[in-house]
Amino acid sequence: MKNKLLDGKTLAKQIRAEISQKCKDLKRQAGIIPGLAVVIVGDDPASHSYVRSKEKACFEVGFYSEVHKLEKSITQQELLQLIKQLNSNPKINGILVQLPLPDHIDENMINENIDPKKDIDGFHPINLGNLFLNRPNFVPCTPKGILRLLKHYEISIEGKNVVVIGRSNIVGKPTAALFLHENATVTLCHSKTEDLEMYTKQADILIVAVGRPNFITKDMIKEGAIIIDAGTTKVNNKLTGDVDFDDVYDKVEKITPVPGGVGPMTIAMLLENTLEAVLKK
Ligand SMILES: Nc1nc(=O)c2c([nH]1)NC[C@@H]1CN(c3ccc(C(=O)N[C@@H](CCC(=O)O)C(=O)O)cc3)C=[N+]21
Ligand SMILES: [Mg+2]
Numbered sequence: 001m002k003n004k005l006l007d008g009k010t011l012a013k014q015i016r017a018e019i020s021q022k023c024k025d026l027k028r029q030a031g032i033i034p035g036l037a038v039v040i041v042g043d044d045p046a047s048h049s050y051v052r053s054k055e056k057a058c059f060e061v062g063f064y065s066e067v068h069k070l071e072k073s074i075t076q077q078e079l080l081q082l083i084k085q086l087n088s089n090p091k092i093n094g095i096l097v098q099l100p101l102p103d104h105i106d107e108n109m110i111n112e113n114i115d116p117k118k119d120i121d122g123f124h125p126i127n128l129g130n131l132f133l134n135r136p137n138f139v140p141c142t143p144k145g146i147l148r149l150l151k152h153y154e155i156s157i158e159g160k161n162v163v164v165i166g167r168s169n170i171v172g173k174p175t176a177a178l179f180l181h182e183n184a185t186v187t188l189c190h191s192k193t194e195d196l197e198m199y200t201k202q203a204d205i206l207i208v209a210v211g212r213p214n215f216i217t218k219d220m221i222k223e224g225a226i227i228i229d230a231g232t233t234k235v236n237n238k239l240t241g242d243v244d245f246d247d248v249y250d251k252v253e254k255i256t257p258v259p260g261g262v263g264p265m266t267i268a269m270l271l272e273n274t275l276e277a278v279l280k281k
Contacts, residue, residue: 004254023063035089035093037068037096039068039097046232079097087118094270122273142266143174157184158184161187162207163203164176165208172190175209201222206221209242217247229261232263245257
């Protein structure tokens with residue numbers, strides 16, 4: 001039987017090996033070690049588990065990394081103070097503030113205060129603005145990872161109907177911009193979309209990032225569609241995507257598994273962006 005998997009895990013491993021080599025070269029030729037700071041607020045187990053994966057990935061490619069674990073009760077002012085320190089710390093090339101943040105902290109305010117040159121998530125308004133103007137500086141990691149995965153499998157995008165479900169600032173919106181620049185016809189759907197199926201059934205490439213396990217079923221997709229599942233919901237401590245994988249499998253051309261699809265690509269792009277931050281400095 002034909003293998004329909006878009007294997008993000010294997011591609012991410014390849015990319016990490018390339019980054020590891022580049023990191024060695026940088027160290028040898030210029031004495032530079034790329035540094036990433038990850039900030040996590042509160043004690044959400046899923047967030048901590050992602051942050052551990054990021055730490056491990058940094059270690060494996062030879063980056064310097066520091067993780068700042070902060071109490072949920074921290075004030076916005078204290079968090080801004082830490083970001084200010086990281087902005088001026090020469091050992092740190094990239095800063096990632098793990099989202100979501102507690103309700104009393106304004107995410108926009110935090111993103112605005114990260115030095116745009118260290119904003120490896122690409123969430124600063126300047127970087128998001130430049131992405132929308134098609135002169136990207138840092139492309140957000142999940143959208144970038146999705147595009148890289150499709151290109152690796154030589155899936156054509158130009159002129160295709162790309163339907164994105166979910167309009168978050170970190171996945172849906174930047175993904176729509178990125179694919180528009182690849183000359184796809186992009187439709188951005190969300191929780192208020194009427195007759196969602198009308199759109200999903202037209203999708204040559206369907207990208208789902210809504211955080212609702214098994215939300216997409218066979219009856220909603222086109223025969224031969226490419227399905228990208230960016231869902232990351234923990235159900236009984238198991239990572240679960242937005243697509244009912246077993247239900248849709250027979251009908252798709254290609255599909256990302258969860259785990260092993262978009263997630264590992266996100267982390268690989270995080271490392272790549274951190275390396276880019278070193279070169280931009
Ligand atoms: N500032 C910020 N930047 C982010 O990039 C960011 C964030 N906040 N908040 C949360 C989301 C989620 N996210 C994931 C990254 C990797 C996996 C990942 O590696 N998943 C593995 C498995 C992990 C497991 O099984 O627990 C996989 O899909 O194979 C998942 C989710 C990054 N995010
Ligand atoms: Mg939504």
